[in-house]
Amino acid sequence: MELNVVWFLLLAVLFGGYAVLDGFDLGVGMIHLGLKSDIERRTSINAIGPVWDANEVWLITAGGALFAAFPDVYATLFSGFYTPFMLFLLAIIGRAISIEFRSKVESAGWKKTWDVVFCLSSFLIVSILGISLGNIITGIPIYQDKEYAGTLYTLFRPYAIMTGITSLLLIRMHGKIFLAMKTEGELQQKIAKGINASLVLFVISYIIHGAWTIIMYPGVTKNFVIFPVWFILPAFIILSIIVIPGFINSRLYYRAFIASCAIIVFCIAIIAINIYPNLVISNPNPENSLTIFNSASSTKTLMIMFIVACIGIPIMLVYKILIYRIFRGKVKIDNMSY
Amino acid sequence: MQDAVLLSRIQFGITAGFHFLYPPMSIGLSILLIYMEWKFLKTGEKIYEQITKYFVKVFALIFGVGVATGVVMEFEFGTNWATYSRYVGDIFGSPLAIEAIFAFFLESAFLGILLFGWNKVSPRFHFFSTIMVSLGAILSAFWIIVANSWMNTPTGYKLVYNVVNGVKIERAVITDFWTMVFNPSTMERFEHVISACFLTGAFLVLSISAYWLWKKIDVEHAKKTMKMALFLAVFSSLTQLFSGHHSGIGVYKHQPAKLAAYEGHFKTAPGNLYTFGWVDEKNQKVYGVDLPGFLSYLVFFDPKEPLIGINDIPPVERPGKPPVKENPPIQVAFQSYHLMVTLGLLMIAISIIGLFYLIIGKLFKTKWLLALFIPSFILPHTANMAGWIATEVARQPWAVQNILLTREAVSNQVWFSLIMFTSIYLMLGVLFIYLMFKKIKQGPASVS
Numbered sequence: 056m057e058l059n060v061v062w063f064l065l066l067a068v069l070f071g072g073y074a075v076l077d078g079f080d081l082g083v084g085m086i087h088l089g090l091k092s093d094i095e096r097r098t099s100i101n102a103i104g105p106v107w108d109a110n111e112v113w114l115i116t117a118g119g120a121l122f123a124a125f126p127d128v129y130a131t132l133f134s135g136f137y138t139p140f141m142l143f144l145l146a147i148i149g150r151a152i153s154i155e156f157r158s159k160v161e162s163a164g165w166k167k168t169w170d171v172v173f174c175l176s177s178f179l180i181v182s183i184l185g186i187s188l189g190n191i192i193t194g195i196p197i198y199q200d201k202e203y204a205g206t207l208y209t210l211f212r213p214y215a216i217m218t219g220i221t222s223l224l225l226i227r228m229h230g231k232i233f234l235a236m237k238t239e240g241e242l243q244q245k246i247a248k249g250i251n252a253s254l255v256l257f258v259i260s261y262i263i264h265g266a267w268t269i270i271m272y273p274g275v276t277k278n279f280v281i282f283p284v285w286f287i288l289p290a291f292i293i294l295s296i297i298v299i300p301g302f303i304n305s306r307l308y309y310r311a312f313i314a315s316c317a318i319i320v321f322c323i324a325i326i327a328i329n330i331y332p333n334l335v336i337s338n339p340n341p342e343n344s345l346t347i348f349n350s351a352s353s354t355k356t357l358m359i360m361f362i363v364a365c366i367g368i369p370i371m372l373v374y375k376i377l378i379y380r381i382f383r384g385k386v387k388i389d390n391m392s393y
Numbered sequence: 394m395q396d397a398v399l400l401s402r403i404q405f406g407i408t409a410g411f412h413f414l415y416p417p418m419s420i421g422l423s424i425l426l427i428y429m430e431w432k433f434l435k436t437g438e439k440i441y442e443q444i445t446k447y448f449v450k451v452f453a454l455i456f457g458v459g460v461a462t463g464v465v466m467e468f469e470f471g472t473n474w475a476t477y478s479r480y481v482g483d484i485f486g487s488p489l490a491i492e493a494i495f496a497f498f499l500e501s502a503f504l505g506i507l508l509f510g511w512n513k514v515s516p517r518f519h520f521f522s523t524i525m526v527s528l529g530a531i532l533s534a535f536w537i538i539v540a541n542s543w544m545n546t547p548t549g550y551k552l553v554y555n556v557v558n559g560v561k562i563e564r565a566v567i568t569d570f571w572t573m574v575f576n577p578s579t580m581e582r583f584e585h586v587i588s589a590c591f592l593t594g595a596f597l598v599l600s601i602s603a604y605w606l607w608k609k610i611d612v613e614h615a616k617k618t619m620k621m622a623l624f625l626a627v628f629s630s631l632t633q634l635f636s637g638h639h640s641g642i643g644v645y646k647h648q649p650a651k652l653a654a655y656e657g658h659f660k661t662a663p664g665n666l667y668t669f670g671w672v673d674e675k676n677q678k679v680y681g682v683d684l685p686g687f688l689s690y691l692v693f694f695d696p697k698e699p700l701i702g703i704n705d706i707p708p709v710e711r712p713g714k715p716p717v718k719e720n721p722p723i724q725v726a727f728q729s730y731h732l733m734v735t736l737g738l739l740m741i742a743i744s745i746i747g748l749f750y751l752i753i754g755k756l757f758k759t760k761w762l763l764a765l766f767i768p769s770f771i772l773p774h775t776a777n778m779a780g781w782i783a784t785e786v787a788r789q790p791w792a793v794q795n796i797l798l799t800r801e802a803v804s805n806q807v808w809f810s811l812i813m814f815t816s817i818y819l820m821l822g823v824l825f826i827y828l829m830f831k832k833i834k835q836g837p838a839s840v841s
Contacts, residue, residue, distance in 0.1 A: 105505030108460060112497045115467050119490035122471065126482020133471030134804040140472055141810040148461040148817060152824075155457030159828050200560050201479070349557060352483040353566040360487055367494035371502070378502050381513050390840075391446070391511055 058357040059347040062124040063331065065364055069120055071323040073113035075229075075316045080107040082230015084150060084177025085223070086246070087170055093163075095242050096170055100154055100393050102237040102386045107154065109375060111147070123360050127201050127350035128334045135195070135203025136187060139210060143183045149176035158393050181226045182219045186210065189218030192326060193272050194338025201345060217267060221260040225322070228253035229315045232299075236308040239385050250303050250311070258296060278328050285328050292321045398800045400807035401473040404814060408465050410778055411818045415459030417777055420534060420587070421594015421625070422452050423527035428621055430520050440837075444614055446511070447837035448598070453508050454832070458825050460501075462818070467493075472810070477792055477802035483566040484550050484573055485540055492536035500529025531587065538586055542579040544793050545784070546647045549573030552712075552796075563713075565796065581643045584636035589780070591629035592740060593773040598622035599747075601833050603766035606757055611836030616757055618837075623751060626744035633737055638691065645692045645700065648794060651787040653703035654726035656688055664688030664700035669731055672724045677704070679727070709795045717798065719790045726787035729779040736776035743769060 080103045090096050122129040133140055153173035157166055193214055196204035228250065235247040268275055279285050295314040302311035330336060334350060337343035351357065426448055433441035467489065470478050478485075506514060506522035514522070549572030550565045567573055602619035605611055645652045657672040657679035658664055666688040670681020686696030703723070708716035743765065750756040757763075788794060792802040 101509075105509040108504055109498060109501040111460075111464070112493060112501045115464060115497055116490070116493035118467050118471075119486065119493040121486075122478065122482055123486030123490040126478050126486055129471045129482065129486070130475035130478040130804075133468055134473070134475035137472055137804070138809065140468065141813060144465050144468065145813060145817065147464050148821070151457055151461035151464075152821065155454060156824065156828065159454075160831070201557075202475075352486065353553075355570075356483045356487060356567050359567070359570050360490060363487075363491050363494060367491070367498075371494065371498040375498070375502050378505055381510060382505065389512060391449075391509060 058354060058361060059351050060332075061361060062120075062351070062357055063327070063334075063347045065361075066117060066120060066124070066334075067323060067327040069113060069117035071320050071327075073110070073117055074323055075319050076110035076113055077107070078226050078229050078319055079103070079233035079312075080110055080230075081150075081177045081181050082226045082228070083234055084173050085181065085227045085230055086234070087174040087177070090242075090245075093166065094388075096166075097158065097388060097393065098238060098242060098386050099234055100157065100173070101388055102234055104154070104393050105382050106379065108151075109378075111151075120360070120364075124352055124357060125334055125345070125347065125350045126352060128345050131197065131201050131203055131335060131345060131350075135205070136190075136210060138207050139183050139187065143180060146176040146179035146183070149173075150180065154393065178223070181223050185219035185222030186215045188222065188326065189215030191335065192218065192268065192275060192329060194333075194336030194341070194344070196339065197335065197337035197343040197345065199343055201343070201350070214267060214271065217260075217264050221257070221264045224253065224257040224260050225319065228257050229319065232303075232308060232312045232315045235303075236312050237384075237386050247303060247306070247308070251300050254296065254299055275329050278331060285325075288321045288325050288328070292318055292325075295321070397807055398803050400811050401803050402799065404473060404807060404811045405469060406782075407811075407818065408462070408469060408814055410781065411822065412459065412462040412466055413777060413781065414774055414822075415455055415462065416530065416534065417590040417593035417773070418455045418597055419452065419459050419594075420527070420530045420590035421592065421629075422448065422455065422597060423523070423530055423594070424591055425594055425598055425618075425621055425625060426452060426523055427520075427527055429618075430523050434516055434520055440614060440617065443837040443840040444618060446840045448618075449507060451829070451832060453504075454825070454828060456504065458821065461821070465814070473804050473807065474792075474802050475804035477797065479562075479564060480797055480802070481565050481793055483564060484543065484547075487567070487570075488536045488540040488543070488574070492533050492540075496529050496533035496536060498529075500526050500533065503529065534586055534590065535583055538583045539574050539576075539579050542582050543573060543576050545582075545788055546577040546643075547793055547796060548576040565793075577647050578640070578643050581636060581640040585633065585640050585780075588629050588633040588636050589773065589777050591625055592633055593770075593777065595622045595625035595629060595744075596740070596770045596773050599626055599766050600768065600770035603763045603769075604833060605836050607760070607763045607767060610834075611838040612757075614837045619756070620751065623744060623747050623756075626740070627748050630737065630741040630744050634741060637734070637737065642692055648788060649701050650703055650706050650721065651726070651784070652692075653701065653706070654721045654723045654787040655730040655783065657723060657727050658688070658700060658702050659704050660702040661699050661705045662702065663697050664692070666691065667727075667731065669735070670727070672727045674723050711796070717790065721787045721789040726783055729786065730783040733776045733779040733783060736772050736779065740769075740772050740776070743772075 083099050083103050087096060087099060090099055118129070121132075149172045153169040153176065157169040157173070160166075187210075190210055190212075195209060198204045231246055231250050231253055235243055235250065238246065295317040299311050299314050302308070302314065332346050332348065333344045334347060335345040337345070352360075426445065429441060429445040429448060432438075433445050470485070470489075503522040503525035506519060507526050510519055510522065547565075549567060549569040551568050552563060553566050555562045555564075598618055599622040602615045602622060605615035606619065641652065644655075652658070656664060656667055657670065659677040663686045665683040665685050667679060667681045667683045670679045670683065672679050689698045689700055690696040692698070692700065703720055708718035710716050747756060747762065747766065750759055750762055790798050790800065792799040
């Protein structure tokens with residue numbers, strides 16, 4: 056298999072991993088203001104406390120890998136999506152700071168402020184990423200010299216907004232399931248009660264979004280038509296969706312969480328298959344698209360980075376899994392907590 | 394277009410500068426944390442437990458702001474320097490990606506244990522985690538210095554020309570990975586930056602300890618932390634001097650215009666070392682107090698050996714482009730460089746005086762010395778900023794030395810983000826200082 060293809064897969068894994076892992080951190084953030092007492096809010100922040108930072112690193116790694124493997128895409132995307140991206144950075148900063156600063160001062164006003172920042176920044180992050188994803192699916196105008204040819208408003212077209220909404224609903228559900236898994240007693244019941252409703256909202260949105268894609272942008276799904284075996288992915292998504300209510304009602308939250316992770320992973324996979332071999336589709340003028348072949352680094356760099364990834368990623372997985380195991384179980388607040 | 398260049402430069406300066414207040418504190422403090430926790434493991438004494446847990450919380454605050462401001466850096470090459478990213482991405486992207494895969498994952502994963510794993514793992518495993526966080530942070534410094542050093546002394550690359558969609562594209566591609574990584578200035582700059590980090594951490598703890606001793610807060614704890622910080626300060630201020638010296642020699646060899654800018658050396662002649670001065674760029678003179686021939690002595694061990702003057706550095710030729718004969722901003726380079734060196738010498742002096750008083754047993758009671766130590770955390774931070782300004786300003790007009798000009802490297806729309814970052818970082822800085830001061834008012838004995 057060519058290195059360019061390998062890197063396409065690796066990038067999909069990195070972005071997919073980010074979506075699943077930081078997804079639950081962001082989901083927890085999104086429901087934060089729905090929790091009312093200080094102890095509930097502390098519990099939810101401490102549920103993600105030990106792991107959110109390392110989860111965010113998946114995005115940094117995806118960005119760095121994009122820079123190393125496909126520098127033209129890195130340049131076009133980040134300079135082209137400049138303003139939304141700056142807002143995204145603002146939200147990333149806000150989320151990190153709110154988690155760290157929230158419990159440092161014993162004032163209700165201080166805590167409330169950071170609670171709002173935590174919630175809003177989580178919303179903003181998911182919205183921007185979701186809208187960007189919508190633009191990746193349909194393509195954006197690109198010049199011959201690979202620079203972005205549109206304006207800020209091009210990025211906010213209705214389909215992209217729909218993708219953003221679908222992402223928000225999925226991530227919100229994902230966060231709820233995670234939190235149900237990590238909490239106990241009254242708080243757990245409160246959160247668990249809302250999960251099935253969140254699932255329904257997501258499913259409705261997902262169906263609308265899917266129909267919109269197929270009807271308005273039929274070219275998007277051509278890879279599925281050529282290789283029908285990929286239809287197994289939406290099948291898995293449907294399966295994962297179906298099992299969740301059963302798990303929730305039987306209080307098997309860990310299994311529900313796995314199913315939720317699966318939905319996210321398969322959604323990312325479908326998008327990856329849809330756009331292959333492009334990374335940034337040019338719409339109009341598809342001949343200007345940035346592909347994994349015309350926007351890549353030299354073979355030498357791809358090979359070097361491939362070796363780095365082969366060494367680094369397995370090592371990382373070992374200690375990350377180890378650390379998740381250490382922090383399994385319910386959240387307990389002690390004197391070293393946030 | 395010129396507008397975008399200047400604004401992007403200011404923005405990068407602000408975002409990188411503000412970010413670089415935090416990793417040095419993290420790295421320096423992580424070294425002291427290892428020592429504190431080791432003492433706790435060895436002696437089992439509560440005082441060391443309290444000291445360790447206290448400074449872990451301080452560490453968390455610093456690390457958090459470091460992460461928040463660091464994410465921006467990863468993407469700022471793409472947002473504001475898109476042309477740069479396309480041109481050198483084949484080479485420059487790799488150390489950044491490697492930094493994420495090997496260093497960021499390591500430090501952030503084990504940070505969870507460091508902060509929250511006290512009751513979940515054995516003391517030995519927790520100690521191991523502390524070491525891993527420190528290692529991750531140091532590795533992170535290494536890879537980013539690799540990238541930055543490559544900009545200053547690029548090796549292991551070649552220029553290639555492709556025609557894509559009828560447009561002729563020129564870019565740099567890698568020829569040898571290890572040559573790129575260990576380019577001529579990597580190791581010297583890495584030593585220098587790590588020394589600076591140790592120094593910053595040492596002075597942070599020195600300042601805090603001095604404050605506690607002054608206010609008589611948790612005096613027994615303060616004595617211990619002051620001692621360990623002092624030793625690190627003496628050690629790293631001296632290594633800083635040596636690595637600075639090596640860097641200086643390296644700079645003359647590979648970036649002579651930079652050294653000439655540092656000392657206002659216009660004409661080729663034996664070089665004078667200025668203690669301080671003012672550069673008159675128009676008349677090409679420096680007014681100040683200098684040690685004649687001393688610069689030549691430092692570089693060649695011969696005070697009569699001429700150093701090339703900035704006027705005599707040949708124009709840089711690049712295939713298919715006009716030759717470039719432009720000086721960096723000399724006044725800024727001169728002043729920031731001299732500020733850095735002065736502060737470095739001052740830090741050596743203060744730490745050695747402190748060590749002397751420790752040895753004669755009078756350190757903790759000598760009020761004027763404590764008063765000197767309390768604000769001293771500002772010295773390494775100022776020196777760090779001055780040093781970075783010196784080195785990055787003095788390589789102008791080049792983004793990558795002799796390959797890509799800064800003004801050729803930029804993207805587009807900057808006012809909004811510049812204002813955004815400036816205001817957010819101002820607010821963040823104020824909040825950080827407020828929370829640090831609040832934390833410092835209670836000593837480590839408050840840890841249960």
